[in-house]
Amino acid sequence: xFSKIPFFFREAVQGIKNNLLIHLLAAGTITxxxxxxxIFMITVxxxxxxxxxxxxxxxxxxxxxxxxxxxDIARAGEDxxxxxxxxxxxxxxxxxxxxxxxxxxxxxxxxxxxxxxxxLPPSFEIELKEEHKNPEAIKLxxxxxxxxxxxxxxxxxxxxxxxxxxxxxxxxxxGLSVGSFLLLATIFIISNTIKLTIYSRREEIEIMKLxxxxxxxxxxxxxxxxxAQGLLASLLSLGLLYGGYKALLHKLIIDYSLFxxxxxxxxxxxxxxxxxxxxxxxxxIFGCAFSMGRFLRV
Amino acid sequence: xxQMFNVHKVYPGNRKALADINLHIKxxxxxxxxxxxxxxxxxxxxxxxxxxxxxxxxxIVNGVNFAKLRASGIPALRRSIGVVFQDxxxxxxxxxxxxxxxxxEVTGTRPREIRxxxxxxxxxxGLQNRLDARxxxxxxxxxxxxAIARAIVNDxxxxxxxxxxxxxxxxxxxxxxxxxKAVNQRGTTIVIASHNMLLAREYATRHIIIEKGCIAxxx
Numbered sequence: 322x323f324s325k326i327p328f329f330f331r332e333a334v335q336g337i338k339n340n341l342l343i344h345l346l347a348a349g350t351i352t353x354x355x356x357x358x359x360i361f362m363i364t365v366x367x368x369x370x371x372x373x374x375x376x377x378x379x380x381x382x383x384x385x386x387x388x389x390x391x392x393d394i395a396r397a398g399e400d401x402x403x404x405x406x407x408x409x410x411x412x413x414x415x416x417x418x419x420x421x422x423x424x425x426x427x428x429x430x431x432x433x434x435x436x437x438x439x440x441l442p443p444s445f446e447i448e449l450k451e452e453h454k455n456p457e458a459i460k461l462x463x464x465x466x467x468x469x470x471x472x473x474x475x476x477x478x479x480x481x482x483x484x485x486x487x488x489x490x491x492x493x494x495x496g497l498s499v500g501s502f503l504l505l506a507t508i509f510i511i512s513n514t515i516k517l518t519i520y521s522r523r524e525e526i527e528i529m530k531l532x533x534x535x536x537x538x539x540x541x542x543x544x545x546x547x548x549a550q551g552l553l554a555s556l557l558s559l560g561l562l563y564g565g566y567k568a569l570l571h572k573l574i575i576d577y578s579l580f581x582x583x584x585x586x587x588x589x590x591x592x593x594x595x596x597x598x599x600x601x602x603x604x605x606i607f608g609c610a611f612s613m614g615r616f617l618r619v
Numbered sequence: 620x621x622q623m624f625n626v627h628k629v630y631p632g633n634r635k636a637l638a639d640i641n642l643h644i645k646x647x648x649x650x651x652x653x654x655x656x657x658x659x660x661x662x663x664x665x666x667x668x669x670x671x672x673x674x675x676x677x678x679i680v681n682g683v684n685f686a687k688l689r690a691s692g693i694p695a696l697r698r699s700i701g702v703v704f705q706d707x708x709x710x711x712x713x714x715x716x717x718x719x720x721x722x723x724e725v726t727g728t729r730p731r732e733i734r735x736x737x738x739x740x741x742x743x744x745g746l747q748n749r750l751d752a753r754x755x756x757x758x759x760x761x762x763x764x765x766a767i768a769r770a771i772v773n774d775x776x777x778x779x780x781x782x783x784x785x786x787x788x789x790x791x792x793x794x795x796x797x798x799x800k801a802v803n804q805r806g807t808t809i810v811i812a813s814h815n816m817l818l819a820r821e822y823a824t825r826h827i828i829i830e831k832g833c834i835a836x837x838x
Contacts, residue, residue: 534725
C-alpha cells in the first residue's frame with residue numbers, strides 16, 4: 322500500500338487538472354456554505370461577547386427594608402460582603418439617596434421640599450468581581466441576595482437582561498438550525514456535484530477495476546481530491562469572511578458605536594477557525610465517499 | 620485454465636443470455652468464440668473476468684472457483700487476466716505510456732519494474748516511438764495496440780478480447796491478430812469473442828460457436 326502513495330497523489334493531481342471546472346464548482350459550493358456558517362458564527366459570538374461586556378458595567382443595587390434597624394442593615398452589609406461574588410459594597414443611606422436625587426433633579430429639586438418624610442429606602446450598591454460580571458453569574462448572585470432578610474428589592478436591570486438573554490438564546494437556536502440545514506443542503510449539493518465528477522470519470526474507475534485495482538486504491542485519490550477541494554474552500558471562505566469582517570462589520574460597528582457605546586469585535590477564535598477548515602475537508606471527503614459507492618460495483 | 624459447468628446467466632427482467640454452458644479451455648489455447656450478435660459472446664467473456672456473476676452453475680478460472688470467490692478477491696483475479704474491448708477503453712487524457720503504466724501503478728509495482736515492463740510491451744506492440752502521444756491523436760489500430768499493451772503488461776496468464784477488431788479495417792485487423800498470436804506464443808491463453816468466422820478459421824487453435832445463449836459447437 323505504501324508503495325502506491327506517490328501514485329495516489331499523482332492520480333489526485335491529474336484528477337483535479339482534468340476536471341478543474343467541476344472541482345471548482347464543488348469547491349465554490351463548499352465555500353458558500355462555510356461562508357454562511359461563518360457569518361452566523363461571527364454574529365452570534367460577537368453578540369454574546371457584547372452582551373457579556375455590557376454585563377460588566379452592571380451594578381447590583383439592593384434596596385433595604387425602610388423599617389429595618391441599624392443592626393439589620395449592618396448585618397445585611399456583612400452578609401453581602403461575605404458573598405464570594407462581591408468585590409465592593411457601598412452603603413447609601415436614605416439621606417444620601419435623597420441628596421443624590423436632588424442633585425439629579427437640579428433646578429427642580431425644590432419639588433422635593435414639600436415632602437414631610439424621606440420616602441427613599443437605604444440601599445447597598447454592590448460591585449461584583451470581574452469573573453462574576455456576566456448575566457448568568459449575576460442571576461446566581463441575585464438568588465443569594467434575595468435570601469438576605471433586610472433586602473426589600475433588588476435592581477440589576479433584570480427585565481432588560483432577561484430579554485436580551487432570551488434574544489441571544491433565540492439567535493443561537495436560529496443560527497444552529499439554519500447552520501444545520503445549510504450543512505445538510507451542502508452535503509446534498511456537494512454529493513451531487515461529486516457524483517457528476519465521478520460520473521464523468523466512471524470509465525476511469527471501470528478501467529481501474531478492470532486492471533485489478535482494489536476499491537480502496539480507487540477511493541484514495543478521490544478522497545485526496547475531496548480533501549484538497551475542502552481545504553481550498555475553507556481557506557477561501559475564511560479569507561472572504563475575514564475580508565468581510567474587516568471591511569464591512571468593523572466599519573458598521575464603528576459607525577454605530579456612538580449609540581451602542583464602545584464595542585470590541587472579534588473574529589472567529591482559533592478553535593472555531595480550525596473547526597471550519599476541518600469541516601470543509603470533511604465535507605469534501607464525505608461528498609466523495611457518499612457518491613462513489615455505486616460506481617465501484619463493477 | 621477455464622472451466623464452466625452448467626452455467627446459466629439471466630439478466631434482470633428474465634432476459635436469458637446464456638443457458639447450460641459447459642466449457643473447458645486449456646492453458647495455452649488460442650480460442651475463438653463466434654456467433655451472431657446477441658448470441659451471448661460478451662456475457663461469456665464478462666463471466667470469465669467476473670464482471671458479471673453466473674445465475675447458476677460453476678465457473679473455475681486458473682484454479683479459482685468463483686462460487687467461493689469473495690469481492691475482496693476479485694482484484695487479485697483480474698490482475699492475472701488481461702481484457703481488451705472493441706471500444707479500447709483508454710484514458711484519453713493520458714499519454715500512451717501513462718495508459719500502459721496505469722495498470723502497473725494501480726497494483727503497486729515498483730517504479731523500476733514499471734519502466735522495464737512498459738518498455739517491453741510497448742516495443743512488442745510497436746508503439747515505442749509514440750510514448751507521449753494521446754490516444755485520440757492515434758489511429759484505431761494504434762489505440763487497440765495501447766489497449767493490448769495495457770492488458771498484457773501485468774504478464775497475465777489469460778487474455779480476453781471482446782470484438783477487438785470490430786472497429787478496424789482488414790489490414791489492421793490482421794496486424795492486431797498477429798499481435799495476439801505473438802502474445803499467445805509467449806504462453807498466454809487467448810480467448811477472443813468475435814462475429815468474424817473467417818478470422819476464427821485462420822487464427823484459432825480452437826473455435827467455439829455459440830448461438831442463442833447455447834454452445835452450438837464446442838470446437
